[in-house]
Every structure is written in structure tokens, then in C-alpha cells.
Amino acid sequence: MARVTRIAAELQSAARRPTAQAPSAAAVEERELVRRAQKADKAAFEILVQRHQHRVFAVARSILKRQEDTEDVAQQVFVKAYFSLKKFNQRAAFSTWLYKITVNECWDLLRKRKARPLVYESDFSEEQARQFSATEQEAGAGPDTSERMAMRQRLESMLGQLDARDRSMLMLKEVEGFSVEEIAESLGLNANTVKVRLFRARRKMIEFARQQRQSS
Amino acid sequence: MWRSTNSSNECEGVSDALEQLAARGEESTADAVLEQLPEAVRDHISSCVTCSARAQELTEVRAMFEGYGSQAQPSPFFLTRVMASIAEREVQLERSAQTWAAVPRLAYRLSVLASLGLLIAGSWVYKMPKSSNLNPQQYTEGLADSGQVQDDLLVGSVNR
Numbered sequence: 339m340a341r342v343t344r345i346a347a348e349l350q351s352a353a354r355r356p357t358a359q360a361p362s363a364a365a366v367e368e369r370e371l372v373r374r375a376q377k378a379d380k381a382a383f384e385i386l387v388q389r390h391q392h393r394v395f396a397v398a399r400s401i402l403k404r405q406e407d408t409e410d411v412a413q414q415v416f417v418k419a420y421f422s423l424k425k426f427n428q429r430a431a432f433s434t435w436l437y438k439i440t441v442n443e444c445w446d447l448l449r450k451r452k453a454r455p456l457v458y459e460s461d462f463s464e465e466q467a468r469q470f471s472a473t474e475q476e477a478g479a480g481p482d483t484s485e486r487m488a489m490r491q492r493l494e495s496m497l498g499q500l501d502a503r504d505r506s507m508l509m510l511k512e513v514e515g516f517s518v519e520e521i522a523e524s525l526g527l528n529a530n531t532v533k534v535r536l537f538r539a540r541r542k543m544i545e546f547a548r549q550q551r552q553s554s
Numbered sequence: 555m556w557r558s559t560n561s562s563n564e565c566e567g568v569s570d571a572l573e574q575l576a577a578r579g580e581e582s583t584a585d586a587v588l589e590q591l592p593e594a595v596r597d598h599i600s601s602c603v604t605c606s607a608r609a610q611e612l613t614e615v616r617a618m619f620e621g622y623g624s625q626a627q628p629s630p631f632f633l634t635r636v637m638a639s640i641a642e643r644e645v646q647l648e649r650s651a652q653t654w655a656a657v658p659r660l661a662y663r664l665s666v667l668a669s670l671g672l673l674i675a676g677s678w679v680y681k682m683p684k685s686s687n688l689n690p691q692q693y694t695e696g697l698a699d700s701g702q703v704q705d706d707l708l709v710g711s712v713n714r
């Protein structure tokens with residue numbers, strides 16, 4: 339049993355620090371880029387945008403419904419970040435600060451739209467369906483396209499029944515590949531809270547899937 | 555009690571390990587996640603009801619998301635749009651700053667104009683006729699005597 343604990347601990351530490359040298363060098367480089375961007379060095383800020391845009395998109399997409407909103411919010415996030423950089427004192431990581439701005443902008447947009455946070459509707463419009471099937475055909479999915487679309491819509495329907503925050507966490511974990519610590523940083527929560535909520539969200543998804551199977 | 559505390563710590567460790575592995579392998583299938591675990595951990599999962607249920611739930615939910623690719627992709631011109639937005643905002647801020655900077659320059663002229671205006675207005679108000687019943691001769695009287703003149707007028711009219 340003690341061996342299991344030791345192995346589990348080793349797995350955890352290996353997952354957190356895949357390479358000992360790279361993170362610290364990257365962190366130093368990032369701090370330097372932020373310092374330069376704070377002095378209105380736009381080239382440095384462009385590098386920061388290119389490094390973080392995918393993750394910002396991932397966080398925004400996990401909260402918002404539409405791709406168009408995701409892009410608008412992501413743009414606002416970086417513009418806001420540029421003009422607020424001087425207030426950023428680098429006590430936390432730049433990514434943490436950026437993801438918090440992203441989450442706040444997303445919630446602000448949802449409040450402005452007066453969207454109901456507990457309802458998530460699948461937004462598979464006709465255009466998206468056409469794009470999806472075009473992509474699938476390119477990938478050689480062939481006749482299973484409509485079935486995959488149906489599965490996707492069922493999944494999104496189940497996700498829609500989750501609380502907005504739980505849905506966001508599950509999307510970040512299962513789709514975007516965030517770790518528990520990264521999710522906690524992005525959403526401003528404690529890591530244990532994230533674990534508990536993920537656990538509950540998974541149970542709910544399994545229950546929704548069972549209900550769907552029974553109803554069909 | 556020590557044994558149950560110890561086993562709950564082990565279960566927590568295994569649970570954390572499962573979550574970490576799921577985060578690392580974005581493309582891995584549900585079964586592949588379990589296969590990455592060392593044999594001792596897999597043995598514990600198979601012997602522990604709690605960990606077995608947790609692993610089952612994790613793999614079942616991961617299976618639901620298989621093929622659900624990330625849609626969070628920025629468009630090719632995203633960076634260009636961000637920098638253009640920043641440049642536009644900088645121009646707006648510059649214009650706003652210039653407007654406010656013009657206020658001190660205009661302030662002196664505005665204050666001189668305002669003072670002249672007040673002086674003219676004040677003189678006009680002061681020289682306005684006080685009543686329509688007054689003898690026109692009173693208009694030629696000095697300003698300092700206006701009150702006294704009124705009294706003398708009344709006395710004069712009585713004496714006549």
C-alpha cells in the first residue's frame with residue numbers, strides 16, 4: 339500500500355514537472371517580455387498574444403456558447419490586458435492574470451446578454467453543420483458524419499444541463515487538456531474545489547447519459 | 555483509524571494521479587489513460603471499490619468526449635485585429651488627452667471674457683431705472699444721492 343502511495347506521488351510530481359529546466363527559463367523569458375510590453379514595446383506584446391491566444395480562446399470557449407463571441411471576447415481581453423499591463427505587478431504568472439481577465443469578460447458578456455447561466459443550448463447552426471460535414475469528409479469520415487453530429491449534439495445537450503462553472507471546468511479538463519491546477523488558476527478557485535466539482539460534474543454527465551439511453 | 559486515514563491518503567493520491575494523466579494525454583483514449591498507470595496503481599484500483607468507481611467514471615466521461623475536438627482556434631488574422639484595436643484605442647485616448655489639455659489654455663481667455671461680461675452686466679443692472687413714477691429729473695442725480703433724492707422729492711412735493 340505504501341508502494342502505491344509512493345508511485346502515485348511520483349506520478350503526480352512527474353505530471354506537474356515534465357522537465358526541470360524548461361519551465362523556469364520560459365518563466366524568466368515571459369517576465370522579460372511582460373516588462374518590455376509594460377514599456378509599450380508592441381513587438382513583445384505580440385509575442386505574448388501569440389503564446390497565450392489559444393489558451394485564452396479555450397477558457398472563453400468553455401464559458402461562452404458561440405465561436406463569434408469567443409473571438410470578440412478574446413480580442414477584448416488582449417486589448418484590456420495591454421492597457422492594464424502597467425498595473426500588473428508580476429506577483430502571479432502572466433497567464434493566471436490573463437485567464438482571470440478572460441473569465442471576467444465572459445461573465446460580463448453573459449450578464450449583458452442576460453443569458454441564463456444554467457442553460458447551455460447547442461448552437462449547431464446550419465452553417466456550422468455544413469462546415470462540420472465538410473471537415474469530416476476531408477478527414478475521410480464518410481457516411482458516419484451525421485451520426486457524429488448527432489453524438490456531438492447529444493453531448494452538448496448534456497453539457498447544457500450542467501451548471502455553467504462545472505461545464506466550463508469539464509470542457510477545460512476533457513477538451514482543452516488543462517490540469518486541475520490550471521483550471522483552478524483560470525477560474526480563481528481552490529484546486530480541491532475543482533477536484534470535487536469535476537467529480538460531481540462527471541457523475542451528473544453519467545446520469546444524463548443513462549437517462550438519454552433510457553429515453554431512447 | 556490510522557489504517558483508514560492511510561488508505562484514504564492512498565486513494566487521494568491515486569485519484570490525483572488519474573486526473574494528472576488525463577490532463578497530459580490529450581489524444582489518448584479512455585483505456586490508454588489507465589494503461590499509463592504503473593502496475594501497482596492499477597492493482598490498487600482493481601482492489602479498491604472507491605478508486606475503481608472513480609476510474610470507471612473518469613474513463614466513461616473521457617469516452618463521451620472522444621472525437622470532440624477543441625473548437626477554440628483563433629483565426630489567422632486575430633493578432634492583426636488585436637493590434638489594430640489597440641492602435642485605435644490609443645488614438646482615441648490621445649484625442650481625449652488633447653481635449654483636456656486645451657482647457658488650461660482656454661481658461662485664461664474664458665475667465666477674462668467672463669469677467670468683462672460680469673462687469674457689463676453689473677453696470678447695466680445698476681443703471682436700470684428703479685421705478686416708473688420717478689421724476690425724470692432724478693436720472694441726472696448722482697448715484698450716491700439716489701436714496702436721499704427720493705426722500706427730498708417726497709418732501710418737496712408735500713411743501714408745494
